[in-house]
Amino acid sequence: MNTTPIPVVLIHGLWLHATSWAPWADLLTEAGYAPVAPGWPGEAATVEETRANPDLLAGHGIDDAVEHYAEIIAGLDRKPVLIGHSFGGMIAQKLLGRDLAAAAVAIDAAQIKGVLPVPLSALRAAFPAFHNPANRNRAVSLTEEQFRYAFGNAIPEEESAELHARWAIPAPGKPLFEAAAANFDPHSPAKVDTRNTSRGPLLLITGGKDHTVPSSVTRSTLKQYRHSDAVTDLREFPDRAHSLTIDHGWREVAEASLAWLADQSL
Template sequence: MDQAQRPVVFIHGLWLHATSWGPWVEVFRESGYAPIAPGWPGEAETVEAARQHPDDVAGLGIDDVTDHYAKIVEGLGDAPVVIGHSFGGLIAEKLLGQGKAAAAVAIDPAQIKGVLPLPLAQLRAGLPALGNPANRNRAVSLTAKEFRFGFGNAVSEQESDDLFERWTVPSPAKPLFQAAAANFSLHSEAAVDTANNTRGPLLLISGLEDHTVPDVVTRSTLKQYRKSTAVTELRQFEGRGHSLTIDNGWSEVAKAVLGWLDEQGL
């Protein structure tokens, strides 16, 4: 397929709105791709509307979101490149394992079934949702302080606060509970087909200062793919936290992804 026709689907994670991918969409369009950044099921079209209607996404689980994006992907005609951040990265891995994508990029991806490390920083980052079992079927919002620890720890406090005001929305807590219990569940929704030899290439990206998905978690994710002969690579970014897709250094990550896709002939 000609690169100019290659669709790209961006998938955001918890607490960020789909429009946060705007700069990426523009750069990928300028690079000859056909990018889209659809929201999660029930997600309002704007940040402000999403904040006003948190119950519209309450109770969504990993499979609900994966099935939503699978239908979008299937409607494109040609297999896309799927690029996800955080839980969007986990969903991108699931879609790739299911053979629905030509390639996937998982940026600071949420832990999949089989990943064992659980650093203290990650536990703290998940507490706004996991700290109350009653949150499982609710939509939860972050405070600016919580966002600073989980997302904006590698940027200035001012930039972290600006990103919080611009992009954060309430998100369903259920995916966090599902991921936390994945290794104790026989049929966890956080499971990914990591042994698929016929899938397209996968790039895992890790911010070395990430609190929400620490580098040790992403490296453990890479190990889960050791039985697959398909291309699986890891790229680490020094001094970057969980906000690496939206902060002042986002273009460095985007350029690295574009370069990798070119290497893969995509």
């Protein structure tokens, strides 16, 4: 019997730095897990360094991030639990579908191949990247106002501004363009093996006020798993938006994730 703590790999999405997971990592450690929160390819160790070197993030797509995290998983002594937010939630699903994880929690996960249509609010949230096709190969930043629409629309304006100042970093535009074109590309990197019946359990979490990944996207994602007998659950937080992993209510989401993992005997 393996008595070592279960590793948990925390995977952030676009426009947030890996250190934004710090409160989650502390809670997971207290609960007996062994959390790690690695950044994306090209991401520096701190928010400040990453902002100063945005070109290091530019050009990295979904597959780059997936393989980056797969290599990290390969270095662990057992299959981890994955907790991902936004594009991190998509990455977690892809890795789970490849049987590289014991379970996954995908929070406001980015749209996978097969989910239709792209909501207008999601297009507006991604507009800072989409307004210029050249941004596919660039790193793009969000202004404080853009961050409020995409992340902080369900929290006070002052809190949204503080979160932007503390955690926001440039993001590679490529994953956004790849996800937007997913249903026109038979080999899209946004494709997830939703038919895998041997994979570990999956919890999809959605915020009912999310502009970036509306609950309709998450519910459509759930339907993509209808051909798999593996556990696939859905939990909605009706009054939360895309900042739900980092704002003042993060603990409620984290504790719900822990409770679900306990239900899966993990």
